[in-house]
Amino acid sequence: MAESSQIPYLLRAARGEVLDRPPVWMMRQAGRYMKAYRDLRDKYPSFRDRSEKAELAIEISLQPFRxxxxxxxILFSDILTPLPGIGIPFDIIESKGPVIDPPIRSQEQVDKLHPLEPEESLPFIREILQTLRREVGNKATVLGFVGAPWTLAAYAIEGKSSKDYAIIKSMAFSEPTILHQFLGKLADAIAIYVRYQIDCGAQVVQMFDSWAGQLSPVDYEVFALPYQRRVVEQVKATHPDTPLILYINGSAGILERMPQCGVDIVSVDWTVDMADARARLGANVGVQGNMDPCALYGSKDFIRDRILDTIRKAGKRGHIMNLGHGVLPSTPEENVAFFFETAKQADKLLAVGT
Known part of the structure; x- marks a missing residue:
C-alpha cells in the first residue's frame, strides 16, 4: 500500500479521505480563455487535430498545469471522440460545434454500428494519457472523461447541438425500441472506452451526461439512468478502485437520482446550494463543484468569498472544488489563477475567518 503522501491529492479526496482542503481543478480548464491555447489554435485550426494528434493534445492538457x-x-479531448470507432463520423466546426451527418434516425443505422476497438480507433489516447502521467507524476491526478449514452445519443440523433432536443425526444416517445437499442450500444462502447482510458493511465474518470438535465425525472429514469448504470457496472467489474464522477448540467431536479447509477462522486452545478446538495445526496456520495463560472468575472474579494462559502458547506471529506460548468472563454486568466491560489489556501483562510 502506497503511503498517502505518495498518492495524488485529488485521488485521495475521490477515495473519501478527510483532507485539510479540497483538491481543485476546472472543467474546460484547457481552452479558449488561455492565450497559450488561442495561439496554438491559430496555428492548428482543426479541433480534431488538436484533440487527436497526441503531441498537440498533450501540450494543451499541460498548459493549465504549468x-x-x-x-x-484532464485529458484534452471531446466526448464525441469515440464515435467514429463504432461507425458514426463527426466533425467539429469552430464557433458552431459538433456536426454529425447523416444523423442517426433509423433502425438500419443502429444495426450497422459495431463494437468499439479502442486500440485500433483511438491509439492516440494511450500516448496522451501515458505521457500526462509521466509529466505530472504525483503532483496532480490525471483525469479521463467520456460522454454518457443519452448525451452522445442526443448529438448523434439531432445531428448537432440543440435547444429543445425535439428529435431525440420524439424518438424516445414514439420509437423507444430503436432508441433503447442505440443507447445500449453506446453504453457498451463507452464502458470499453472508460476501461481503456484507465488502462492507459487515467486515475479518475468523469462521465458527462450534459443534456440529461433536459429530461423530466421520469424520463431520466428510463432513458439516461439505466445506461449510466450499465457503463458504471461494466467499469466497476474490472476496475473497482477507480473513482468515477458524473456531471449533468441543470441537474437540480434529478440530483438524488444521479448516484443511483453507482458513481462515487456527483458533480453539482451552481443551481443547487452546496449545503443542500450534501443534504440531498447523503454522506456516502462525494461531491464536486459548484461555483457559477460567471463568478470569475467578479472582484477578487467576491471570488474568494464564493470559493470559501462552497468549501465551508461541502466539508472536509469527499469534496473536489470545481466550477458548476466549464470555465467561460472570456474569463480573465488572472482570475483563473486567483481561483486556484485561493482554493489551495482555503484551510488557512477559513482558519482565520476570512
Missing part, C-alpha cells in the same frame, strides 16, 4: 498547478490534469 500555469496554475491544479490538482487535476
Amino acid at each position: 500555469a496554475f498547478e491544479p490538482d487535476g490534469v
Whole structure:
C-alpha cells in the first residue's frame, strides 16, 4: 500500500479521505480563455487535430498545469471522440460545434454500428494519457472523461447541438425500441472506452451526461439512468478502485437520482446550494463543484468569498472544488489563477475567518 503522501491529492479526496482542503481543478480548464491555447489554435485550426494528434493534445492538457498547478490534469479531448470507432463520423466546426451527418434516425443505422476497438480507433489516447502521467507524476491526478449514452445519443440523433432536443425526444416517445437499442450500444462502447482510458493511465474518470438535465425525472429514469448504470457496472467489474464522477448540467431536479447509477462522486452545478446538495445526496456520495463560472468575472474579494462559502458547506471529506460548468472563454486568466491560489489556501483562510 502506497503511503498517502505518495498518492495524488485529488485521488485521495475521490477515495473519501478527510483532507485539510479540497483538491481543485476546472472543467474546460484547457481552452479558449488561455492565450497559450488561442495561439496554438491559430496555428492548428482543426479541433480534431488538436484533440487527436497526441503531441498537440498533450501540450494543451499541460498548459493549465504549468500555469496554475491544479490538482487535476484532464485529458484534452471531446466526448464525441469515440464515435467514429463504432461507425458514426463527426466533425467539429469552430464557433458552431459538433456536426454529425447523416444523423442517426433509423433502425438500419443502429444495426450497422459495431463494437468499439479502442486500440485500433483511438491509439492516440494511450500516448496522451501515458505521457500526462509521466509529466505530472504525483503532483496532480490525471483525469479521463467520456460522454454518457443519452448525451452522445442526443448529438448523434439531432445531428448537432440543440435547444429543445425535439428529435431525440420524439424518438424516445414514439420509437423507444430503436432508441433503447442505440443507447445500449453506446453504453457498451463507452464502458470499453472508460476501461481503456484507465488502462492507459487515467486515475479518475468523469462521465458527462450534459443534456440529461433536459429530461423530466421520469424520463431520466428510463432513458439516461439505466445506461449510466450499465457503463458504471461494466467499469466497476474490472476496475473497482477507480473513482468515477458524473456531471449533468441543470441537474437540480434529478440530483438524488444521479448516484443511483453507482458513481462515487456527483458533480453539482451552481443551481443547487452546496449545503443542500450534501443534504440531498447523503454522506456516502462525494461531491464536486459548484461555483457559477460567471463568478470569475467578479472582484477578487467576491471570488474568494464564493470559493470559501462552497468549501465551508461541502466539508472536509469527499469534496473536489470545481466550477458548476466549464470555465467561460472570456474569463480573465488572472482570475483563473486567483481561483486556484485561493482554493489551495482555503484551510488557512477559513482558519482565520476570512
